[in-house]
Amino acid sequence: MIASEAVSLWLDYLRLWQAAWMKLFGVDVPPVAEPAKGDWRFKDDEWSRNFVFDYLKQSYLITARHIQQAVAQVKGLPPVSQRKVAFFTRQFVDALAPSNFLMTNPQVLRETLATGGENLVRGMNNLLRDLERGGGQLRVSMTDETAFQLGRNVATSPGKVIFQNDLMQLIQYLPITSEVYRRPLVIIPPWINKYYILDLREKNSFIRWAVEQGHTVFVMSWVNPDARLAEKGFDDYMVEGPLAAMEAVRRATGEHELNFIGYCLGGTLLGGTLGYLAAKHDERVKSATYFVSLLDFSEPGELGVFIDEDTVTNLERTMNERGYLEGSEMAGTFNLMRANDLVWSFVVNNYLLGKDPFPFDLLYWNADSTRMPARMHSFYLRNMYLENRLGVPGGISLRGVPIDLSTVKLPSYFISTVEDHIAPWKTTYKGARYLGGAVRFVLGGSGHIAGIVNPPAAKKYHYWTNPDLPPSADDWFSVASQQPGSWWEDWQRWIDTLNSGEKVPARIPAHALEDAPGSYAMMRLK
Secondary structure, eight states: HHHHHHHHHHHHHHHHHHHHHHHHHTTOOSSSSSSTTTGGOOOSTTTSSSSHHHHHHHHHHHHHHHHHHHTTTSSSOOOOHHHHHHHHHHHHHHHHHHHSSSGOHHHHHHHHHTTHHHHHHHHHHHHHHHHHHHTTTTOOOOOOOGGOOOOOTTSSSSSEEEEESSEEEEEEEOSSEEESSSEEEEEOSSSSSOOOGGSSSSSGGGHHHHTTOOEEEEEEOOOOOGGGGGTTOOHHHHHHIIIIHHHHHHHHHSOOOOOEETTTTTHHHHHHHHHHHTTTTTOEEEEEEESSSSSSSSOOOOGGGGGGGGHHHHHHHHHHHHSSEEEEHHHHHHHHTHHHIIIHHIIIIIISSSOOOOOOOOHHHHHHHOOOEEHHHHIIIIIIIIOTTTTTTTTSTTTEEEEGGGGGGSSSEEETTTTTTSOHHHHHHHHHHHOSOEEEEEEEOOOOOTTTTTOOOGGOEEEESSSSOOOSSHHHHHTEEEEEHHHHHHHHHHHHHHHOOEEEEEEOOSSOOOEETTHHHHHHOO
C-alpha cells in the first residue's frame, strides 16, 4: 500500500510538472491540487497568480495529502496508536506549510519589502512579549486582551450573584418580561472555560435570549481553582455545583421544580447528578438539556489522542505536584486540534507580518482558560475517557451512590453539532440512548462553539431533527429532516411544552452578593 501511494505521489508530481510547463507557455490549465474551501493560508492572490507561488502551493498540497494517506494505510497499529500517528502527522504537515515561512509567503515578502523589514522587528518584539507572558513558554496572543472587560463589553447581561461556595458562584439574571415560567432554568457550563461563552455580547447571548423568552435564568460560574482546591473531586463538583444550586434556586424563587442545561463537561456532570438524584428518588428536576455533551466516551474524538494510560499517569504526577492542571496546558491541547486556525494563523500575523492581533470577543474568551483540581481531573480522565464507565450501570459512584443513567426518566434534549471535534455527534448520540426517559436528539450545523452560539437572528446554519432514536446514529441521520434556522427556537418549543406555558410574575434577585458577572469569572490567569 505504501508503494502504491509513492507511485500515486510520483504521478501527481508528473501532472504538476506538465501543468507548470503549459502554464509557463501561457496555456490556461486547471490546478492539479487546490486548497480546501475556507483554507485561509492560500487566500492571497499571488498564490494563484504567480507561477512560482502557485507551483509551491500545489506541490505542498500534493505532498501533504499523500503523506497523510500513506500514514492512514499503515496496518497493524492499535486504533489509539493509529489516531495518534494520524494526528501528529497532520501537525507536522501543517507546520511545514509554505505560508508559515518568510521566504515562501508572498504576503509576508510584500510586507517586508514595503516596510524595509520593520514588520520583522515588530514580529520579534511580539514574540519576545509572548515568551515573557508565558514565563518562558510561547503563549501566542490571539486577540487584543486590553480591548475587553467583563461586564463592560462581554458578559453584559444584567444579573446578581446570589450564592457562592468554594467552587462556584450562582448568578440570577434580571427579568425582561413581566411574567416568567414558573420553573427556573439553571445552566451548568463546563469548568474548562468560563461560562460567558453563552453571554459574549447582546446579539448572540443565549442567556439574554432565554431571559427574553420568559425564563428565570440561573448560571453557575465556576471558580478558577488553585492548589488549595487540589482535593476537590468530581463528586464535590456535583455537591457544590448543581446540588447546591438547586437549594439556592429554591430559596431565591420558592420553587422546588426546575429545568437544567449542561454544556459540554457540564452536561457530563448533569448526567451523573441526575443518576444520583434518581437513586435518591429526588424528582425536583423536570427536564435536562445537553449541549454537545458526552455521556459515552467510546469515541471521544481528537481529545482521545492525548489520553492513554502513560499520558494520564504522567499528567497525574504533574498535577499532584502543583495541585491542579494548568489552564494554559489544556488550552494548548484544544488549540492543536485546529492548529491552522488557532496557532499558525497567529504566528504569521503576529511574528511574520508584525501585526497586533485583532480584537475578537470569542478569542478573548478562548484565551480565558481555567485550571482544574488534580483529584477531579484525574477521576474525570480515568473514569470517563480511559475506562468509559459513566454509561455502565454502577460503573461510577458519586458520594457513595452507584450511578445508573437508565434510571434517569425525565425528558431530555440533546443538541450536538455535525462538525464537533471535541464531542463528536455520533458519540453524543450513543450517550443519549443510555437515558431511561424520552429523548429529543437534534443535530446542529457547524461545531462545538459556533453551532451552539447560533442565535435565530443570525440566520446561519440549519439543524436536523428526527423524533425517533434508533440504535445507530447513521440510522437516525438517514431519515432526519433538515430544518432552516437556529435550533434555539426548536428547544424553546420543546421546553415550553414541558412547562405547560405556566407563568408567574417576574422575579427580581434579592440578597445579592455582587453584580454579574461576579468575581469568580473575573479571575484570569496571567
